[in-house]
Amino acid sequence: MNSITCHISISLDGYVAGPNQSPEHPLGEGGERLHEWALATEGWRSQHGVEGGERSTDSEVIEEAVRDVGAYVMGRGMFGGADGPWDDTWTGWWGEEPPFHAPVFVLTHHERDPLAMRGDTTFTFVTGGIESAVAQARDAAGDRDVAIAGGASTVQQALCARLLDELCLHIVPVILGAGDRLLDGVGDLHLRPVTVVDSPAVTHVTYRVGR
């Protein structure tokens, strides 16, 4: 049986994106500071087709995070910004060869044909809600895992629907002060820390989520 996982970078004050998200700041103002630790790693760079980066504990965490992922679920904002109906020429933030290399199921309110990109990423647009998106991703993933990629609202929907097995927080020592909080409105979760890995840049805590 595959697992439903979520790896997400979070500020020490609980935000996964900064305020005032826009095409210029898809992660919100200051939100890029949540991802600096990842961008420095060889693991992240090789997934994104960029050379260089450090071999480090953080790099291993990133490589392991995607190793067993067979499909992704993400929100419309993470795919390509505010909800459409998008112009069908809009292929999202992720360029011609997105870094997922797997089926990606995008939560949206607007139907659209699947979008096959280079490098084995196909975006499938799901209008039936989080349960439907996760069910389709699970089918596509076979015996591999499904990763909830973000943003905050999509992870919250998965938590509220008790769909998530594992939540890995990359706790970054920055204070954003505003933006999208990950753990608002999710009710009383049963969480159990199962692994902790730390580096000078970030503390990675994986929680098992009770259903």
Place this chain on the structure above:
Amino acid sequence: MNSITCHISISLDGYVAGPNQSPEHPLGEGGERLHEWALATEGWRSQHGVEGGERSTDSEVIEEAVRDVGAYVMGRGMFGGADGPWDDTWTGWWGEEPPFHAPVFVLTHHERDPLAMRGDTTFTFVTGGIESAVAQARDAAGDRDVAIAGGASTVQQALCARLLDELCLHIVPVILGAGDRLLDGVGDLHLRPVTVVDSPAVTHVTYRVGR
């Protein structure tokens, strides 16, 4: 030179106390869940004059947290509830022999004579604000450390005044959903994780705070 430290238990969604604090619920509703890990330890129990408890990683963290503390600073709520003027017979939440065994400086708006308790705890009431309280605690502590004991508002004042050298968060895997958030309104802090200790119950991360 002594350090100004703060050890505080925090929920995964960032609260250090639950909502609706009252004499029946001094930590707010659900707030006691933040401290269950501590109450299970021999370290906490011996400080509070209670027998038993576990020898564990968590117990060592607690013992180390108080080992070098020469004085404490706390808010009026942590001493004894909503601000006074208190009846001078009110000696706070902590019983006749409080667990501090050191000088404690209490932030308040109402002057009051110092209160000497059994077991070498003396509460001194400070009306001059956080800088004054920390300065007095520093003098009292000599070459030992000063611990900011809480609650949220007092720690925020110390962070905003850039008085804190070290912030140790005991990150407890519970979601409180409401209450007192620790890291709201503290501005952009420069934090660096220096040690991480984990147990099945809680993740202890110590941050060095840049001034």
